[in-house]
Amino acid sequence: MNCIQNRVRILALAALVALFSFVEGEDAFAEGLKRVEPAFTLASRFPGGEGASGLGAWKQRVPGVEAITLKSSADGAEQRAMFYDSGAPAKRPLLVVLHSWSTDWRQNIGIPYAMFAAQNDWIFVHPDFRGPYLRPEAAASDLAVQDILDAITYAKQRGHVDESRIYLAGFSGGGMTSLAMASRHPDIWAGVVAWAPVYDIPDWYVYNRKHAPKRHYARFIEGVCGGAPRPGTRAFQACERRSPSALITRAKQAGVPIYVATGIRDDIVPPQHSIRAFNDLADPADRVGDDVLAKLLAPTATRRVSVTSNDDFYTRAGAPAYLTRTSGSATLVLFEGGHDVVFDAGLAWLRDKRRTTPKAP
Numbered sequence: 240m241n242c243i244q245n246r247v248r249i250l251a252l253a254a255l256v257a258l259f260s261f262v263e264g265e266d267a268f269a270e271g272l273k274r275v276e277p278a279f280t281l282a283s284r285f286p287g288g289e290g291a292s293g294l295g296a297w298k299q300r301v302p303g304v305e306a307i308t309l310k311s312s313a314d315g316a317e318q319r320a321m322f323y324d325s326g327a328p329a330k331r332p333l334l335v336v337l338h339s340w341s342t343d344w345r346q347n348i349g350i351p352y353a354m355f356a357a358q359n360d361w362i363f364v365h366p367d368f369r370g371p372y373l374r375p376e377a378a379a380s381d382l383a384v385q386d387i388l389d390a391i392t393y394a395k396q397r398g399h400v401d402e403s404r405i406y407l408a409g410f411s412g413g414g415m416t417s418l419a420m421a422s423r424h425p426d427i428w429a430g431v432v433a434w435a436p437v438y439d440i441p442d443w444y445v446y447n448r449k450h451a452p453k454r455h456y457a458r459f460i461e462g463v464c465g466g467a468p469r470p471g472t473r474a475f476q477a478c479e480r481r482s483p484s485a486l487i488t489r490a491k492q493a494g495v496p497i498y499v500a501t502g503i504r505d506d507i508v509p510p511q512h513s514i515r516a517f518n519d520l521a522d523p524a525d526r527v528g529d530d531v532l533a534k535l536l537a538p539t540a541t542r543r544v545s546v547t548s549n550d551d552f553y554t555r556a557g558a559p560a561y562l563t564r565t566s567g568s569a570t571l572v573l574f575e576g577g578h579d580v581v582f583d584a585g586l587a588w589l590r591d592k593r594r595t596t597p598k599a600p
Contacts, residue, residue: 282580324398332404340412366390418483425493430589438512440478502576517571525566552584
């Protein structure tokens with residue numbers, strides 16, 4: 240009996256510690272803003288994982304969310320999307336979230352963003368933009384870009400959007416398209432968050448062929464670009480045109496606030512993609528050296544947890560940030576983990592940002 244009582248006391252104490260941690264974490268958020276539900280602080284912890292998809296989970300966790308259909312202003316094709324708006328008359332922020340490489344508008348790891356939007360009375364849209372990245376019409380194509388713009392137009396027509404507070408977030412392939420949108424339409428965004436983004440499609444193709452030949456990504460890339468993107472081929476040019484690495488200069492010149500973060504053990508999209516993205520946005524003196532990642536991954540490495548206020552969200556999620564660097568409008572975070580999203584950290588970074596008149600690109 241004493242053993243059972245002791246276990247009960249331990250469990251109760253653990254619950255109180257968890258509750259205290261959650262409440263204390265609220266203080267780090269802007270006053271009045273609610274965090275993502277603690278169980279979903281990481282995308283990898285969401286039920287079903289990063290690839291889970293389906294409308295049932297959306298309806299269950301986000302009352303009032305709608306599955307809508309939009310018509311493309313470019314070619315008339317129909318696009319599906321998830322949309323939330325409380326209908327309140329005041330102007331409110333708009334949060335646009337982009338699905339990852341292999342999924343579509345129903346991807347369930349978009350749900351924590353919608354939960355945050357509903358809890359804080361933001362407007363939310365999760366567009367399809369031509370679905371999984373496996374054909375030329377998808378993957379940051381002109382048509383996909385226009386689909387995202389059409390989703391924003393729809394949100395403005397349905398809700399009262401504060402146009403100084405339109406935010407964009409994406410993960411993996413969605414992070415890639417987020418960086419492309421920041422570059423192609425820098426005048427829209429108050430802040431852009433890219434988790435583990437693909438920065439250079441031809442480079443990622445080589446990585447997949449060499450290190451992950453059984454995964455589907457190389458085949459999908461060939462479908463997007465019209466063949467294997469080998470240097471000197473049309474497929475290479477098609478992949479290069481879509482890659483943020485070919486576009487990011489415009490975002491830098493316009494001063495778009497961009498937050499790039501990746502797990503140091505990511506074996507889906509190597510962390511070098513995020514580091515390259517930051518280095519191309521950063522001033523030369525602030526760039527991350529080629530040796531930094533190797534040092535963090537070394538078996539004998541002494542890793543120091545970064546100490547900026549926003550990094551507390553990483554620690555609470557069990558994914559401590561080892562490097563946080565800001566240069567101009569760009570921020571890079573390297574954290575403990577793999578191919579993942581730390582929802583609260585990105586939301587805390589963008590929550591108070593407001594768009595100003597951009598610099599001329």
